[in-house]
Amino acid sequence: MMNDTKAIEVFDLTVAYRDTPVLWDIDLEVPSGTLMAIIGPNGAGKTTLIKAILGLIRPAAGQVLIHGKPYLEQRRLVGYVPQRGSVDWDFPTDVKDVVMMGRYGSIGWLRRPDRAHETQAMQALEKVGMSEFADRQISQLSGGQQQRVFLARALAQDAQVYFMDEPFQGVDATTERAIVSLLQDLRQVGKTVVVVHHDLQTVPEYFDWVTLMNVRRIASGPVTQVFNEQNLRMTYGGRVAFLNQASVPAPHQYELEQDYRDKTTWQETRP
Amino acid sequence: MISISIFDIFLFDYTFRVVALGAAILGIVSGALGCFAVLRKQSLIGDAISHAALPGIVLAFIIFRSKAPLLLMMGAILAGWAGTIVVMAIVQNTRIKQDSALGFVLSVFFGFGLVLLTFVQRLPDARQAGLDRFLFGQAATMLEADVITMAALGGVALLLMGLFWKEFKLLSFDVEFGASLGLPMRALDVLLTSLLVVAIVIGLQSVGVVLMSAMVVAPAAAARQWTDRLGWMVLLSATFGALSGISGVLVSSLLPRLSTGPTIVLSISLIVVVSLLLAPQRGLFWGWVRHRQNRETLWFGDLRTRSGVNKK
Numbered sequence: 001m002m003n004d005t006k007a008i009e010v011f012d013l014t015v016a017y018r019d020t021p022v023l024w025d026i027d028l029e030v031p032s033g034t035l036m037a038i039i040g041p042n043g044a045g046k047t048t049l050i051k052a053i054l055g056l057i058r059p060a061a062g063q064v065l066i067h068g069k070p071y072l073e074q075r076r077l078v079g080y081v082p083q084r085g086s087v088d089w090d091f092p093t094d095v096k097d098v099v100m101m102g103r104y105g106s107i108g109w110l111r112r113p114d115r116a117h118e119t120q121a122m123q124a125l126e127k128v129g130m131s132e133f134a135d136r137q138i139s140q141l142s143g144g145q146q147q148r149v150f151l152a153r154a155l156a157q158d159a160q161v162y163f164m165d166e167p168f169q170g171v172d173a174t175t176e177r178a179i180v181s182l183l184q185d186l187r188q189v190g191k192t193v194v195v196v197h198h199d200l201q202t203v204p205e206y207f208d209w210v211t212l213m214n215v216r217r218i219a220s221g222p223v224t225q226v227f228n229e230q231n232l233r234m235t236y237g238g239r240v241a242f243l244n245q246a247s248v249p250a251p252h253q254y255e256l257e258q259d260y261r262d263k264t265t266w267q268e269t270r271p
Numbered sequence: 272m273i274s275i276s277i278f279d280i281f282l283f284d285y286t287f288r289v290v291a292l293g294a295a296i297l298g299i300v301s302g303a304l305g306c307f308a309v310l311r312k313q314s315l316i317g318d319a320i321s322h323a324a325l326p327g328i329v330l331a332f333i334i335f336r337s338k339a340p341l342l343l344m345m346g347a348i349l350a351g352w353a354g355t356i357v358v359m360a361i362v363q364n365t366r367i368k369q370d371s372a373l374g375f376v377l378s379v380f381f382g383f384g385l386v387l388l389t390f391v392q393r394l395p396d397a398r399q400a401g402l403d404r405f406l407f408g409q410a411a412t413m414l415e416a417d418v419i420t421m422a423a424l425g426g427v428a429l430l431l432m433g434l435f436w437k438e439f440k441l442l443s444f445d446v447e448f449g450a451s452l453g454l455p456m457r458a459l460d461v462l463l464t465s466l467l468v469v470a471i472v473i474g475l476q477s478v479g480v481v482l483m484s485a486m487v488v489a490p491a492a493a494a495r496q497w498t499d500r501l502g503w504m505v506l507l508s509a510t511f512g513a514l515s516g517i518s519g520v521l522v523s524s525l526l527p528r529l530s531t532g533p534t535i536v537l538s539i540s541l542i543v544v545v546s547l548l549l550a551p552q553r554g555l556f557w558g559w560v561r562h563r564q565n566r567e568t569l570w571f572g573d574l575r576t577r578s579g580v581n582k583k
Contacts, residue, residue: 054451072453080451087445091310092501101441105452110434137499153448 006068007032007161007192008053013062015045015052022048024216026062030194035187036209037197037223041236044214046196047083050163054080066161076105079159081150083166089139095149096121096134102156124155129178144175151179162186162193169198180206203227287524290410290477293418294516294535297474300425301483302490302512304432304470306505307463309491310443315373316355316464317487321471321480322377323354325384328405328475329391336396340420340476347472354380355464381480408479408532410520421473428469431462439463440501477516479532486512489539496550515539 010028014021023045030036038046051057053064055071066074079102099121100113107113125131128148133141141149147167154162167183168176183193183206197203203210203223210227211220212235219226219234308317327350328343335342354376361372388403404412432439441449442459450456467487474483494508519535548556 051447056447056450075451075453078451080448082445082447086447088310088312091444092495092499092504093440093444094499098444101445101448104437104441104449105454107437109438112437139499157452 009065011063014060016060026217033190034209035207036194037207038211040213077160079154079157079162081154081164084146095136099152102153124152128152144171147171164195166196290413291517291520293413294520295513296421298512298516299509300470301486302508303505304467305487305491306508314488318484319373319377320351321483323380324351325480329387340417344472351468406479407530408477410477410531428466482532482536485536489543493543493546496546496553511542
């Protein structure tokens, strides 16, 4: 079953807050075993798309299939990494306990996590290089470490399809590389990983598929085919400030003024 | 001599033991469940629930003409519940934010309760006497039947808290992740809030609707200072709640006609102040000491490097 070609299929997904559409008629097909980025300007609905797929936001219309069956039947196959800032890291618990939460869906009612779940949590921590932090209170972690704990929690879910909301937000270059190689390992063993991403410059390097969106889907497909200037212009509107394509690729070749500005203010308001 | 008389009260006075046991139970239940309210940043909901419970108590009396503890508590539970539902409905369907909705519901329900209370007190029915103890709490009026009812309700609430422990932890830490796992987070939210309503209602007779929210927030806030584990926090919070309940009852029994609500709340406040100042990791005092030590080592270290540089 895992070998069918399509891991994720989304049909006509539409989400509206009051009268304003946030997602309009999104169609997606993601083949199994891909590492896909979702990109688009702030307010494009990237997070909303993930949340609507996961049923965390009720869509006005649309259908989601995971490996050929409705999402609700396939929940066990889906892992989720929310934005790091979505929880209070001063919560009284330790790293291992948070990672164990990845197993809560399968532990069952009225039962406590046992030794086996603990082993799974430790293995997940091992994969993200956080074993020695297992007993650390979570408020003592750096941003990059928090992000890796969230990744470990998703790994503990042992899913087939992963949705990650900005896993590179606020992590340093070393951690970013470690996370990327982890994601590529996941793809290697046939898992499908969808990542909300902000840094256009690294898209071709990190991902093999990309979806460009701005409320509507602009383009979706292999990076080599759809990640081009025309689609980027359509996604980001007139605010694109490309550097001269003919010159040596600058470090921020695709960095966009608006996007960059928004990112900066975001970091200021949420240190 | 006073210490001996306190000791006497504890050991030999049956009424006092009943009352102290009741106060301890209320402290344990509200302390334990209050942790979740505080961690979910819903401290104010406790205030709204307790104020909203007042009309329920009086209405239960008006309808059944009885002051049976279970009956009054059921009335309080229903009204407290209604209050939270109104808050949720306002937040979901209007642009009014939760803090305003809470403030609004709290005062409207409480005002209605006061009107009902005044109405009842004018009835030519002697049985109504004493309903106003629910305003500021009068633990001394607790009978064995009250305490048994409290223990039963509180026991069920704590049992459910234990059974759904890991789900409630997830609900408090990361609701959306829980929902993505397929857990019924909305239902768990309703259950946990209902348990909080029960915890609050249990305490109303001793602490009163006006001050009861302190018993939800204060023990949990104090306990958080001492530990970084949810389990310990709940245990400590329950202990603090029980301690302040008993000592509050004790103090109020020494002075005639002193309501127990204020004395219990002052006791827990003392625990909170001590915790805020002296808890080993988070205490303000130790933070200040550490800051001073750091400044000294840094300053002397700085001197040493500077002198080293000068020698070269």
